[in-house]
Amino acid sequence: MNFKVLLIVCFIFFSFKKLYSQTYIDSIIKSEFYFDEKAVIGKEFCVFESTTLKNEPISNTSLVGKITIVNLWFEGCAPCIVELEALINLFNKYNSNNSFQFFSFTIDDEEVARKAVNKYEIPYIVSSISSVLAHKMNFNKGFPTNMIISKEGKIIYYKGGGYLEKTKAEIQIAEMDEIISRLLREMK
Numbered sequence: 001m002n003f004k005v006l007l008i009v010c011f012i013f014f015s016f017k018k019l020y021s022q023t024y025i026d027s028i029i030k031s032e033f034y035f036d037e038k039a040v041i042g043k044e045f046c047v048f049e050s051t052t053l054k055n056e057p058i059s060n061t062s063l064v065g066k067i068t069i070v071n072l073w074f075e076g077c078a079p080c081i082v083e084l085e086a087l088i089n090l091f092n093k094y095n096s097n098n099s100f101q102f103f104s105f106t107i108d109d110e111e112v113a114r115k116a117v118n119k120y121e122i123p124y125i126v127s128s129i130s131s132v133l134a135h136k137m138n139f140n141k142g143f144p145t146n147m148i149i150s151k152e153g154k155i156i157y158y159k160g161g162g163y164l165e166k167t168k169a170e171i172q173i174a175e176m177d178e179i180i181s182r183l184l185r186e187m188k
Helices: 003-029 078-082 084-094 110-120 131-137 167-186
Strands: 049-051 057-059 067-073 101-106 125-128 146-148 153-159
Touching: 067 131, 067 167, 078 084, 078 167, 084 101, 084 167, 101 110, 101 131, 101 146, 110 125, 110 153, 146 167
Parallel strands: 067 101, 101 125
Antiparallel strands: 049 057, 067 146, 146 153
């Protein structure tokens, strides 16, 4: 008799497990875990106020009037570090253009951020912000996050998450380079 009960319990368990698994998969596809990066295109960048590591104030109004790269990262994020060289090269390419700017936000505290800026020789503006503000900025998605903000302050490119392979990170940054190049030509 106990064997029959065990067999019935196993049958019910595996039936529900199969049902649960399919339901779980369906919910992932339709839930908050799924994020359509294109859905944020055209939205205004969030309202924020911060201070750079050089103690200069910046806010969302600082974004208006120029093509802006916004990068969110932290030093313990391997994909964030992998893409740094390509981001620095991108910054150096456009830094002399008065219609371009680059703001980088890290969730590392100021001391860790300063050490990272020195270690990786980061030349662009870096601001240490709370993880709450960072998640507001990147729509609660992963790190790194890279965005291009139009001169009107609207998101025109969004990429959340990164790569551990340097060549894949370089391809993504090259995509950003093409967009920035086109936008700056159109501003002339």
